[in-house]
Amino acid sequence: MDHIFFFYFAAVIAATSLLVVALRNPVYSALSLLIMFFHVAGLYVTLHAEFLAAVQIVVYAGAILVLYLFVVMLLSIKSEERYHNQLPLAGLLGVMLCTEVILLFIKSQTSAIAPAATADPVAGPGNTEMIGEALYSTYLFPFEVASLILLVAMIGAIILAKKGINEPAQ
C-alpha cells in the first residue's frame, strides 16, 4: 500500500518537474509546478509530516505560486521561446551529474537499509506539537533570524519594485 502511494506521487512529481522545465509557456510551467507542490504535500503525508503538508499547500501553492502567476500575467510574456544557446554545455553537465548520482546510488545500495521503526507514532505527541516544541526551544534563535530575513526581503522587494526609485533624481 505504501509502495502504491509512493510510486503514484513520485511519478507525478517527476513528470511535472520535467514539464516545468520543458514547457515553453511560463504560465503552463507555473501550473505544472502547482501540481507538483500538491503531490509533494501528499508525499509528506505518507512520511507522517502532516503539518508540513498543510504548510506546503498554504505557503507554496497559495502564496508563492500566486505571486509567480501575478508577475507572469503582469509582464505579458510571449510564449514562443527558444532554449538557451549553451544547450550543449548544459547537456554535458547534466549527463555528467546524472551518471555521478546513479553511480553513487549503485555504490551505496548496501548501506541504505532503513532502521527499524522503534518509536510508536500513536503513543507519542502529535506531529504539530513536536515541531512546535523543537522550533520554540532548540531552534529559537534561527526562528528569530528567519523573521529578520522576511523583514529584509519585504523591505527589499518594496524598494526594488517601487516606481521611480531606480531612475536618478533630477
Add this chain to the structure above:
Amino acid sequence: MAVPLSYYLILSGFVFLTGVVGVLIRRNIIVILLSVELMLNATNINFVAFSEYFHNVAGQVFVFFALTVAAAEVAVGLAIIIALHRAHSSIYIDDLNLLKR
C-alpha cells in the same frame, strides 16, 4: 515503513537535477526562478524523508527555514524581474548583457 529511504533519495536527486538543467537551458528568468523552486523542493523531500527514518523532528524544522528562505527569495527575485523589465523591457537573459558591452 515499507518504502526504503533510497527511493526518496532517488526521487529527490531526479527533481534536483531537473532544476539544475532548467536553470542552465532556459532563457526566461521567471522559469529559471521556478527551477530554483524545484531544487528547494528536492532538498525539502530529502529533509522530511531523513526526519522520518531517523525519528528526529529537526529535519522538519529545517524545512520551515528552507521555506522561509524560498519565500524571501521569491519576493526579492520577482521584484528584481519587475525592475529589469521596466529598465530593459525584456526578461530574457540573452538580452541582459550590459556588462559585456
